[in-house]
Amino acid sequence: MTSYKEIVIRLVLSALIGGLIGVEREVNNRPAGLRTHILVSVSSALMMLVSINGFIDAETGLRTGDSARLAAQVVSGMGFLGAGTIIKTGGNIQGLTTAASLWTCAGIGLAIGNGYYFGGLFTSMTVLFTLMSLSSFEKRIAKKKYKILKIKCINRPGLIGEIGTMxxxxxxxIRNIDIVNNEVEEDEEEYGTMEIHFILDIKKYFNSSMLFCEICEVDGIHEAIFDGNRVLCSID
Structure with missing residues (x-):
């Protein structure tokens, strides 16, 4: 049987590791943050501890069942929780990285709960390095390949479609569309404002000055920023 001291160490350590990964997700405003990752890690560690100690006869000290079955259900059960963090809007899918981090936290919790400290700690360091360092590296690569068009505009029906047609x-x-700010007016008769980021794959011969001229012709656009250049559009 695992001692009480060892149980506390494993649960606290799994909570700390899950918390570190959760903080990174929380800072990036993802669907699952600090508390969710801690709960996943601690509960997974607890399930593993139950698997180790819960199927041993107190009198004989012999194992009375297959202890691996309970822990194995954590891996499959995480699929339902991870699916809840994935959001699909049109052709854009968000939340896959968060779902993967939750699934990884479950694995780390199982490892720590089993006393496999080296594997759990090394995996947690790898996950943190991947989420914190490779994210900026990935963005630098995408920035070289694609261009970003930022538009501040009125949130009216059909606006994004008109921009896409143009x-x-x-x-x-258009590789991706991200609405980063959507303010709704209290008066329901008036449209709110929003900021849209378009990630674009542009041909080498493209003329950016012509883009600005046509953007301002789209009704409802206040401001456009493209490739470091900014233009203000007059609103009637």
Whole structure:
């Protein structure tokens, strides 16, 4: 049987590791943050401890069942929780990294709960390095390959479609659309404002000055920023 001291160490350590990964997700405003990752790690460690100690006869000291079954259900059960963090909007999918981090935290919790400290700690360091360092590296690569168009505009029906049609005329491929700010007016008759980021795949011969001229012709756009250049559009 695992001692009380060892049980406390494993549960606290799994909570700390899950918390570190959760903080990174919380800072990046992801669906699952600090508390969720801690709960996943601690509960996984607890399930492993139950698997180790819960199937031993107190009198004979012999194992009375297959202890691996309970811990194995954690791996499959995490699929339901991870699926709840994945959001699909049109062709854009968000939350896959958070779902993967939750699944990894479950694995780390199982490892720590089993006393496999080296594997759990080394995995946690790898996960933190991947989430914190490789994210900026990934963005630098994407920045070299794609261009970002930032638009501040009125949140009216059909606006994104009109912008997409205008970009399509110039053979520009939209790789991703992200609405980073959406303010709703208290008066329901008035439209709110929003900021949209378009990640674009642009041909080498593209003329950015022509893009600015046509953007301002789209009704409802206040401001556009593209490739370091900024233009203000007059609103009637």
């Amino acid at each position: 970009l399509g005329k110039h053979d520009i491929i």
